[in-house]
Amino acid sequence: MTDPRALYQEVILDHNKKPRNYGTLAHASHQAAGHNPLCGDHIDVALHLSGECIACIAFQGASCAICKASASMMTVAVKGKTRAEAETLIHEFTDMSTGKLDLSGDHHIGRLVVFAGIADLPVRVKCAILPWHTLHAALNAVESTSTEAELDPMHVTIGDA
């Protein structure tokens, strides 16, 4: 297993401390709430689609550093992208987090590669992918509605002992 301290590197700590696009959007066309009841992380993602393009995006919530940095870097990565491009990135990020992405092959991960080490920390994978699942839910939600608890992409029943 790689040293998890490698994961807590400058970029991630910086985005944790100074999250980009943090807050709410006045006129969001799409939004969703993501929640991981196992650790209490929750995150709201709001965005405005102009045609097929993500014109602006914001997030807020209370979560661990991994989750917050992932959300922050996600907003930077998908802003200005089309819905289809965002979905591709969601897919690739999820695959990378679970060790299924061939990083030497074709992909659009770019700076998000700092999260590659999460694949070695199975108990933390959910922290990293929660924002991405929430973005996916927002993109596929009816306009201006949050996902219900049952539809919550990260909803799991009350945790272990």
Place this chain on the structure above:
Amino acid sequence: MTTLQMVRKEPAAPGLDVERIRADFPILRLQVNGKPLVYLDNAASSQMPQQVIDRLVRYQTTQHANINRAVHALSEISTNEYEQARRKLQHFIHAREEREVIFTSGTTDAINLVMHGYGRKFIGPGDEIILTTMEHHSNIVPWQMLAEEKGATIRVVPINDAGELVIDDYEKLFNERTKFVSVMHVSNALGTINPVKQMIAFAHARGVPVLVDGAQAVPHMQVDVQDLDCDFYAFSGHKLCGPTGIGILYGKAALLERMQPFKGGGDMILSVTFEKTTYNTIPHKFEAGTPPIAAAIGLGAAVDYLSAIGMDAIADHELGLLNYATAQLSRVPGVRIIGTAKNKAAVLSFTVDGVHPHDIGTLLNQEGVAVRTGHHCAQPVMQRYKLPATSRASFAFYNTLAEVDALIAGIRSVQKVFS
């Protein structure tokens, strides 16, 4: 005039030969991430000494057969050993009679047994059940299910900022509709030791029975169910140096006899026809099907092991660890201890400014230090303190002051990463 001052020397730990005790626990020799394991997640589950492991091996190697069913030699041996384990548990908690000790699969199962066996029979519409803010989900959810089914109401005893029950408010919750109290002895999230004896006496004066969730008490102190005078007492084997899948429900015989069975099946009956089934006597009425025989016998060996060390010596040693850890942790800037009751068991929940518990847990693990992070199955406690989660170090008698130091050093290094 001289004034006498009680001075608590920091390493208070008297009596226990911890190094010798640690030698009994093979798992404590493990290295994690190249560092010696510092196991501080005992409230979730404790480790097993070689004596218990050996007992399981001996049972499985030379004594196993199903109990209560056949006349052959092995069945007789396993039945005797299983019932012998019941007597060991009886003496361990000072129950009056062995038939008052029911083997369950754990605390959760024991509480559910009482909910079904007692609650569904004796609690009805409009009745009230008293719980507390600090309960583990396993002592909340079953009662909510019952309340929903029966149209009963749950009343909740609040806690103060230190994490102590507000006893005045507890007493004010009683009225003629109060039918049951279920309260934890020791909090897994805060460490608070509740004044259950006093609470039981108050409830009994109003004719209300009390269940005590003793999951976090039995491993750490002498428990005498007759002295407490509780009606039910539940705990788990795996927090008591025993195996998983086994636990105990103590119940007063008179109550157990009036209750309906929880599960139906073999062993819990005297006779079955398709017209009518006659239930077995207690405790068998509540032990349907083949029980975890090996686990029960293993738990018997675990309480033998703990009794040989002595629960008072264990409690003393753990108090020394708690006092030392509390003092050391209080010295770390930015750390806040959650749960500062005057009467506490060796559980330390804490937060670190600017660092989420999950990140603390991951980084401590890198140092070989195992703590629990999250809501500890006590979300109402987290809501009370407006926290999403805490980190929790929970100690056992085999922990050392040096391990407390490793924890503190680990927390400081986490702070360095996030500084």
